[in-house]
Amino acid sequence: MRMSLAQKIISKAANREFVSVGEVVTAKVDLAMIHDSGGPRRVSPILKDLGANLYNPSKIVVVSDHFVSSGTESGEKILNFTRDWVKKNNTTFYDSEGICHVVLPNKGHLRPGMFVVGGDSHSTTGGAFGAYMFGIGSTEMAGVLATGEIWVKVPKTILLNWHGKLSKGVMAKDIMLYLCGKLGMDGGKYQAIEFMGQAIKNLSINERMTLSNMSAELGAQVGLIAPDNKTADFLTNIGANPGNWKNFFTDDKATGIEKHNFNASILEPQVATPHSPSNSLPVSEIENTKVEIAYIGACTGAKYEDLNIASKILKNNKIHNKIKLLVAPASLEEQKKAKQNGIMKIFEDAGAFILPNSCGICAGYGAHRLDPNIKCISSTARNFKGRMGDKTSKVWLASPATVAATAIFGSITDPRDYLLN
Amino acid sequence: MAGKIFLLGNDIDTDQLAPGRFMGQGIKKLSEHCLENAYPNFPKLVKRGDVIFGGKNFGTGSSREQAVEVLKFLKISVVIAQSFAGIFYRNSINLGLPAVVCYDNLHVQDGEIVDFDLKNNQLNLIEKNKSIKLESIPTNLMEILNDGGLIPHLKKRIK
Incomplete structure (x- = not known):
């Protein structure tokens, strides 16, 4: 059966051969990322109330980035709470090293084909590495931390095909701002966006991250980019295994696809x-x-x-x-x-x-x-x-x-x- | 339960509901600034059981759950909108606050008294003696909502 990139990752996470667009399935989460604002301080009381332990601490990454250098007492308290929680729960932790959406991939936690949730709306950034990654709130995150699972409605795919070549000084951010204006902040309809075309292939991994990141501003659940040699090289260079990345792409004539074409060559800075x-x-x-x-x-x-x-x-x-x-x-x-x-x-x-x-x-x-x-x-x-x-x-x-x-x-x-x- | 409608426009974002600059200061403080630009004095005007009626893409922006929590704290009984941003929608159901889609916002007025009927998917406009249709909530989410939110729902499962 032909499937989109989104369907392929979800079917893998749901342990199914095939999933249909529109179907609600329960998926196993490969990794959960939380930060100091929506993370430990919010999930800890919920987990206590549930009487639940962490499903698998090795699949949890904590990053402190929101209250870092806040200059407030309440901010320091939240940071210290985060540190204590991490120690108690034995999870991976990056303390004040930078913003979670950049630290997570740089440390090799994201790989093609993974199904990942993050406690932040810009978790869509993971899509740049061919991971189905999306943001959720703290209560839902507490549920994931306790059960290792989450429900997802298999999305349609909105292909945004950028052909041509960006002119010098025009960046991925300009593509995104243009798209926000063109499609609106609900243009993604909480479905899967997938970026494709020559202009996207030419972008560096950093620039691709900007596209996936701001898929949140298009109201999409995820902003995917099919992995290619650049993705594999990036991961290899940081010591991560890109795995069977060649399996993750949208099949020709997969169902539930909507395609929009854009010309990168004529795009002005936005x-x-x-x-x-x-x-x-x-x-x-x-x-x-x-x-x-x-x-x-x-x-x-x-x-x-x-x-x-x-x-x-x-x-x-x-x-x-x-x-x-x-x-x-x-x-x-x-x-x-x-x-x-x-x-x-x-x-x-x-x-x-x-x-x-x-x-x-x-x-x-x-x-x-x-x-x-x-x-x-x-x-x-x-x-x-x-x-x-x-x-x-x-x-x-x-x-x-x-x-x-x-x-x-x-x-x-x-x-x-x-x-x- | 009857309440009055607070009619809002499109793209009400999470920073309007729960401004980032008060995020470290607890739900009460956040709620005092809820919708301060979109609907001045909202926290003072709202009463138990009142209804939010938003336009398109309600709750766009952050994954912060406080955007739902402030509405619960202020005793809103239901959020109705022409469409919702995905994360806000999930958060709302997970916290046990019904989020319901209604395409027809032309026949409701700010301040009018309505009765929200979740069972029959309708909003009764009491003064006009008529009702408008609401879209039904998907079955898997209705189960969560009927249990009072994700945590009570999971408690049943974990037991």
Whole structure:
């Protein structure tokens, strides 16, 4: 029977030969990821109430990233609670090393064909590695931790086929903002999105992660990319086994498929105006909008490749005197690599402030939250009203390249102007 | 049970329901800021049994369960919307708060008194003496809801 990539992974997890689109099945979870905000502090009382033990501690990874450097007593308490819980329960733990969606794959926990849940909506990031990974709330997570299972409705697949070639300075983030505008924040209909086409094949693993990550903003359950040689090489390089990755792709003429075609060659850098990612426009239509803060951060906007392109733009430039540039590398590891390659030095020379490797202001945490009436351009995923700070603050979403160019120019501008020279 | 309708628009996100900047401060504090932009004074106006009636993609955004918890804390009896964001929908059922799809939001008004009838999948508009149809909740989720949420449901199973 012909199946989509989503069907193949679900049927494996449900121990079935075939699953039909629309069917509700119970699937075994290969891995569960939780963080300090939605994790131990929330699941622990539920597990106690249930009188249940962890189904399998070796299949649980905990990452502290939300309350890291929060500068508050309540935040420190939550972090300490997380540390104690991990010790007691003997699970894998990455403490303050970076954002869960970046740390998890970098440490080799995600491999093609896995069925994974995460206690965070951007868990869709795992789709970049050919894993069926999606976000759930704490109560459902407690259920998974106790039983090792979860129900899932086998989704339809929405194929987003990007042919052509992105022009220099146009990034995966621009693809996503464009898609948010085109399809809307419910365009994914809580089904499976799968990215395909030459433009996707050309993307680095980091850039693919941005697509899968922001599939959450399209309202999809997952944002899959069929594994290829690049995926296998990435995993091999970090010492993980890519396994039988060649089995995981969508069959021709599988049922329940809807396909949309896009041309990457004509895509301009995109900017989403306040207060929704779906308010995206080509940068040329809102150039010269003034902002006070430029933020390069988050799982979707401060991975190594994000930092790298931003640094190319900032090199030999100074940040505009009316702008503050904040850079929060997505993980300690990415920051180290960026330091080794001279990227962090470029940020410092340009006058950027370097913030801790955490979710930080993207999720409204930490000391650098936006003050009243502040206007900010940000490489993050969501610009909902009040998300990044005060309810009167305003956020424009853009690629790290556009954020960097804006930081130099002083108002929103096209990053391609800085990459030509 | 009768309650009044709070009519909301499309894409009510989790930061409007439970703002990130208050996430470390407990459910009471979060609830004081629930819908502060979308429906000013909502926490003060809402009474036990009241009904949320949202537009499309209700609960979009984060997986934070507090977005449902604040509504339960404020004694909302049901969330009705033209469509739901997937994670919010699962969270709502898991916490025992009925989340029900209704495509017809043209015949309800903000503030009107309604009676939510889960058994017959309908919303009775008391003042107008008529009712509108609600979509039924899938069987596997109805079982969870009937038990009062995922935890009581699992307790039965684990026993």
